[in-house]
Amino acid sequence: MSKVVYKRPEALTEAPFSYCPGCTHGIVHRLVAETMDELRIEGTTVGVAPVGCSVLAYEFFGCDMVQAAHGRAPAVATGLKRALPGNVVFAYQGDGDLASIGMAETVHAATRGEKITIIFINNAIYGMTGGQLAPTSLPNQITQTSPYGRDVNEAGFPIRVVEMLSTLDGVALAQRVTVDTPKNVRAAKRAIKKAFEYQIEGVGYTIIEVVSTCPTNWGLSPSDALQWMRDNMLPYYPLGVYKDVKADGFANVAEAAAARALALAGGNVEKGDTADPAAEGGEA
Amino acid sequence: MTEKVLMKGNEALAEAAIRAGCRFFFGYPITPQTELAAYMAKRMGKAGGVYLQAESEIAAINMVYGASAAGKRAMTSSSSPGISLKGEGISYMAGADLPGVIINVQRGGPGLGGIQPSQSDYFQATRATGHGDFHLIVLAPSTVQEMTDYVFRAFDLADEYRMPVMILADGMLGQMMEPVVLPEPKTELPEKPWAVTGHRGERPHNVVNSLYLKPEELEDTNIERFERYERIKAAEQRAEEYLVDDADIVVVAFGASSRIARSAVNKAREKGIKVGLIRPITLWPFPVNAIGAAADRAKAILTVEMNMGQMVEDVRLAVCGRVPVEFFGRAGGIIPTPVETLAAIERIAASLEGGAR
Numbered sequence: 001m002s003k004v005v006y007k008r009p010e011a012l013t014e015a016p017f018s019y020c021p022g023c024t025h026g027i028v029h030r031l032v033a034e035t036m037d038e039l040r041i042e043g044t045t046v047g048v049a050p051v052g053c054s055v056l057a058y059e060f061f062g063c064d065m066v067q068a069a070h071g072r073a074p075a076v077a078t079g080l081k082r083a084l085p086g087n088v089v090f091a092y093q094g095d096g097d098l099a100s101i102g103m104a105e106t107v108h109a110a111t112r113g114e115k116i117t118i119i120f121i122n123n124a125i126y127g128m129t130g131g132q133l134a135p136t137s138l139p140n141q142i143t144q145t146s147p148y149g150r151d152v153n154e155a156g157f158p159i160r161v162v163e164m165l166s167t168l169d170g171v172a173l174a175q176r177v178t179v180d181t182p183k184n185v186r187a188a189k190r191a192i193k194k195a196f197e198y199q200i201e202g203v204g205y206t207i208i209e210v211v212s213t214c215p216t217n218w219g220l221s222p223s224d225a226l227q228w229m230r231d232n233m234l235p236y237y238p239l240g241v242y243k244d245v246k247a248d249g250f251a252n253v254a255e256a257a258a259a260r261a262l263a264l265a266g267g268n269v270e271k272g273d274t275a276d277p278a279a280e281g282g283e284a
Numbered sequence: 285m286t287e288k289v290l291m292k293g294n295e296a297l298a299e300a301a302i303r304a305g306c307r308f309f310f311g312y313p314i315t316p317q318t319e320l321a322a323y324m325a326k327r328m329g330k331a332g333g334v335y336l337q338a339e340s341e342i343a344a345i346n347m348v349y350g351a352s353a354a355g356k357r358a359m360t361s362s363s364s365p366g367i368s369l370k371g372e373g374i375s376y377m378a379g380a381d382l383p384g385v386i387i388n389v390q391r392g393g394p395g396l397g398g399i400q401p402s403q404s405d406y407f408q409a410t411r412a413t414g415h416g417d418f419h420l421i422v423l424a425p426s427t428v429q430e431m432t433d434y435v436f437r438a439f440d441l442a443d444e445y446r447m448p449v450m451i452l453a454d455g456m457l458g459q460m461m462e463p464v465v466l467p468e469p470k471t472e473l474p475e476k477p478w479a480v481t482g483h484r485g486e487r488p489h490n491v492v493n494s495l496y497l498k499p500e501e502l503e504d505t506n507i508e509r510f511e512r513y514e515r516i517k518a519a520e521q522r523a524e525e526y527l528v529d530d531a532d533i534v535v536v537a538f539g540a541s542s543r544i545a546r547s548a549v550n551k552a553r554e555k556g557i558k559v560g561l562i563r564p565i566t567l568w569p570f571p572v573n574a575i576g577a578a579a580d581r582a583k584a585i586l587t588v589e590m591n592m593g594q595m596v597e598d599v600r601l602a603v604c605g606r607v608p609v610e611f612f613g614r615a616g617g618i619i620p621t622p623v624e625t626l627a628a629i630e631r632i633a634a635s636l637e638g639g640a641r
Binding site: 013042043044045046048049055056058059061062063064065066067068069072075076077078079080081082083084087104105107108 | 343346347349376480481484490495
């Protein structure tokens with residue numbers, strides 16, 4: 001008797017992925033779909049597809065889907081979630097979409113504590129348009145529009161998105177994962193599932209950054225691309241949990257923010273009349 | 285029971301939207317539409333809806349896109365520079381066939397321009413609010429009562445034709461106070477089986493989308509949309525006619541400038557000049573039937589606008605060379621006076637007499 005050990009998640013349609021060989025979008029799509037299956041939320045979930053390689057995500061996810069303008073997915077997701085507070089709303093975005101053209105929408109959805117989940121694919125390049133400099137391209141990284149390597153004196157520095165967002169009070173969960181090994185795939189799945197669970201519990205805004213590859217535009221084989229990612233991206237974008245209000249002992253972002261405000265105010269009192277914390281040498 | 289109250293135009297727009305079933309308002313501060321957002325902030329929560337001040341006009345229109353995709357009646361408001369920012373989202377709404385209402389309380393431009401009333405966004409509203417082949421239905425109120433009535437109607441039009449509808453007002457109408465009869469709140473709203481509300485295992489997944497990578501498919505969506513536009517042109521043209529039956533000269537003016545034009549028409553009549561007024565209510569679809577009919581009877585047309593001459597191009601297209609079409613306008617936030625408008629009418633009257641000699 002045959003036994004099914006591996007099958008398509010229910011929350012994925014039968015449409016074949018349009019992604020390049022070796023691209024990690026396929027793995028991450030699967031993890032999101034498995035999460036919908038396990039939480040039994042496909043029927044109440046609305047996903048938002050970005051502009052970028054995953055623009056066709058609406059063809060792959062079986063839940064209701066909305067395609068958003070470039071960078072506007074968090075605003076569209078905000079409109080959806082405010083209209084459908086009982087539904088699960090997620091947006092799936094790449095680095096150009098999220099961290100360049102859509103940075104304002106990203107930061108403000110986060111600081112409002114919108115109860116949405118962002119799946120952020122960071123592969124340090126614009127994939128769909130053919131490999132241009134991204135806000136997360138590494139120093140000295142060669143791209144179509146940084147042919148001599150990213151000169152940080154000209155093009156500035158890459159953005160560490162989850163570190164930045166973790167400073168905002170509206171953020172419930174900000175975590176960086178990758179999917180280069182089975183172990184890391186399982187860890188990424190746990191993170192994505194936790195983000196959806198936090199949303200359902202109303203804890204706050206959740207974002208999972210997935211450090212990813214782009215073999216096509218990096219000009220590497222899929223396995224070399226994974227190694228390049230490990231050698232170059234992970235040192236700049238360390239994996240880890242950057243904010244988790246529940247792990248910190250709070251039920252939601254409001255409680256965490258109140259405690260933080262109290263601690264900051266208390267800190268000032270203890271320090272006496274010093275106006276400038278930096279003058280005291282600052283504290284980590 | 286109808287109630288008559290004294291309201292500011294901007295507040296009447298807000299109250300009527302709520303009564304039309306709008307429960308989602310996304311705004312961003314800009315003069316001279318601020319009272320609308322302030323009214324929404326005060327009222328929307330009590331009406332069981334959502335007021336949210338977005339981080340930008342761009343975000344606000346995309347929140348409308350999201351709420352509308354979810355099947356809700358949603359609105360945003362702004363003034364000229366902010367409408368430019370909304371152009372992207374409006375284009376996506378048109379491409380995804382999403383209803384929604386956009387208020388433009390116009391001010392003078394281009395650029396940051398000024399904060400005084402203007403009608404210089406006529407081209408933007410009727411021609412190119414965003415990229416791509418599409419139209420909005422554009423309604424132009426001229427009184428606070430019409431602000432109320434038109435926004436109330438706008439939500440029905442938006443849902444019926446599945447497209448964004450714009451109320452093209454201006455700073456004068458937004459700021460003025462007039463008595464207004466408010467409509468009874470709507471209790472029944474149309475079903476939206478296309479909305480993304482979660483399929484609950486009961487239907488295939490719904491997708492709200494404007495991307496079509498196959499050119500034939502994209503052309504088909506454009507053709508379908510333009511067939512819809514033809515139906516709208518046939519069914520929804522609206523214009524108010526005032527003293528046009530025996531008029532030698534027909535003034536065409538919309539919104540705030542139609543109020544001044546009406547005064548000038550009355551003054552001219554007192555002087556024995558046979559002049560009338562056509563006030564386009566729908567700027568798109570443009571009331572070509574009313575203006576075409578006037579061109580068959582009148583000897584000359586005068587278009588009066590608070591800009592450098594925009595609607596006059598549509599008037600000329602409708603008149604199609606049958607009679608001369610003149611233009612009088614003031615720009616930069618200056619409202620034309622009845623006296624100077626009357627003078628423009630008198631100049632045409634004099635030239636007609638000269639021609640008859």
